[in-house]
Amino acid sequence: DAIRKTGYGNRHMGLYPIKVNPLRHVVAEIQDAGRAYGMGLECGSRAELAAAMPHLRGDRHLLVCNGVKDESMLALAMDAQRLGRQVIPVVQSPEEFAALCTIAARRGDDPTLGVRIRLSNGTLDRWDRYAVPDAKFGLSPADLLELLAQYPDALPRLGLLHFHVGSQVTDLTRLQHAAAEAAQVYASLIQRGAGLRYLDVGGGLGVEYGDAPGSPAGLGYSLADYAHAIVAAVNEVCRSRSVPHPVLVCESGRAVTAHHSVLIVPVLSVRERRGLTADTVTPPQAGDATALLIRQALHGPAPVNAGDASALLSRAHHAYGKVGASFAEGRVAMEEFAVAERAFVTVARRIVEYLGRTGLPVPAQIGPLVRSLADRVLCDFSVFQSLPDHWGSGQTFPVMPIDRLNERPTRHGILVDLTCDADGRIDRYISSDPDATALPLHAPRPGVRTELGFFLMGAYEDVLGAPHNLLGRVPEVHVRTDECAAQGFRIENIVPATTVADLLTQMGYLEAELRGAMGDIVASMTVTDELSAEAGYGLIDRYAKCLEQGTYYETGDVAGPKS
Ligand SMILES: Cc1ncc(COP(=O)(O)O)c(C=O)c1O
Incomplete structure (x- = not known):
């Protein structure tokens, strides 16, 4: 043109x-x-x-x-x-x-x-x-x-x-x-x-x-x-x-x-920061600050405008800070501190929900609070392997649930990965809020697997990733649109994920040597009757299976019998 x-x-x-x-x-x-x-x-x-x-x-x-x-x-x-x-x-x-x-x-x-x-x-x-x-x-x-x-x-x-x-x-x-x-x-x-x-x-x-x-x-x-x-x-x-x-x-x-390319990531668990339950009673020795927080949490009014929301929050924050300082000095029992924390979470969440419902902008000082109230959502992926540009240069990618799309999300979550690193997490999300540090998510349903889609992954992310923590390549499914197929697409190819053995070989380990060394340990313990032959076989078998498995989270019964 x-x-x-x-x-x-x-x-x-x-x-x-x-x-x-x-x-x-x-x-x-x-x-x-x-x-x-x-x-x-x-x-x-x-x-x-x-x-x-x-x-x-x-x-x-x-x-x-x-x-x-x-x-x-x-x-x-x-x-x-x-x-x-x-x-x-x-x-x-x-x-x-x-x-x-x-x-x-x-x-x-x-x-x-x-x-x-x-x-x-x-x-x-x-x-x-x-x-x-x-x-x-x-x-x-x-x-x-x-x-x-x-x-x-x-x-x-x-x-x-x-x-x-x-x-x-x-x-x-x-x-x-x-x-x-x-x-x-x-x-x-x-x-x-x-x-x-x-x-x-x-x-x-x-x-x-x-x-x-x-x-x-x-x-x-x-x-x-x-x-x-x-x-x-x-x-x-x-x-x-x-x-x-x-x-x-x-x-x-x-x-x-x-x-x-779309990366489909299963959610493994959701850790919620819980608030007070309605039947909480004020601990007998509770100080004024804790009592105030509990009152605010259970009976406190909802904010009526943005100024009111800020004022309510700063009172709760001040009270919570006071209980925390007293706990550190040994003047408040752990039980009281725990109740105060739950009460603060209830108050803070009510305010954040009010701001979300009314569409009022979240004041800058509340931003970190929104983040701290968000669920920690453990997902089966590695930022270093699959989202290296987010880790390395802070680039954001569209991420969203791929199910329940006609339901309004009621929660916020921060996605964390399987690696042992604090920066193995997603810190910024594409949203109408340019500073979104948490992702709107549905409340989990017991027994129902939640999966998230990470979109626009096809350029650079597929190749820049590193096997940090020895988490390797994910399995790939190649899908082609096909008008003649019943569902409008067909699966053309499946590329399995890197196995533990593949990755260890890349790192210079010899599979046979690893298996041999495990065998020697087990053999020496069966000779001295510290381990039964049956338990020894089971152990060797599970080690061999571990080498053949992928590097990500495996669901199902792989734990073996009780010792
Ligand atoms: C020489 C050269 N050509 C092409 C490209 C690809 O550019 P783009 O990522 O904008 O498609 C690059 C990437 O930096 C490059 O260095």
């Missing part, structure tokens, strides 16, 4: 950056779906290049080779060109430029190459406009001119110009400035005789994770806005400088894969 509307004189080509989700099924699916559109691939390491090269279908599809490349990678890219494939090594630094030209001369090759350029990135209003931009990779215009003077034969072989401003760009003007600046470099090089055909704008197309527009992570632009910003910027430069329009290449991985 953007090409048609602006009258841009060339076409668009998409490349899938393998690093965003390198799983074989994902890459193959994207290649299949993208074949009709000439979708190619982008790789950034030797392993990615090795995975991609054999899958290049014909010479129509581009494989752009980014990242730091040693001699063997540069040679491999040239080999692919000898095979008639469009594999373009994109030079990231002056040293790589020199290495590529030297290897090509040695082999007698005449390879097409690309260069990654380092832009000032539209920092037009800022003092650092004149500073050397702080990008990790890329050649500045000064570097490029110097290298082309040194290696003049490279100019006609220069086929692709690349830049990348970052993933999940939230400010479209930044990308637009970058595209305009790159187009100026493109036009200057064309006018000097470069053989440039492609302008590769890298990644950056954002995904709407649900953050409010205007918030730092909010997107606030559509796919059409994105396309228009780039096409219009390049179009304008090419027209004004009377150079042919390049093929516009983009390397959007996040926007292509994020939506395909």
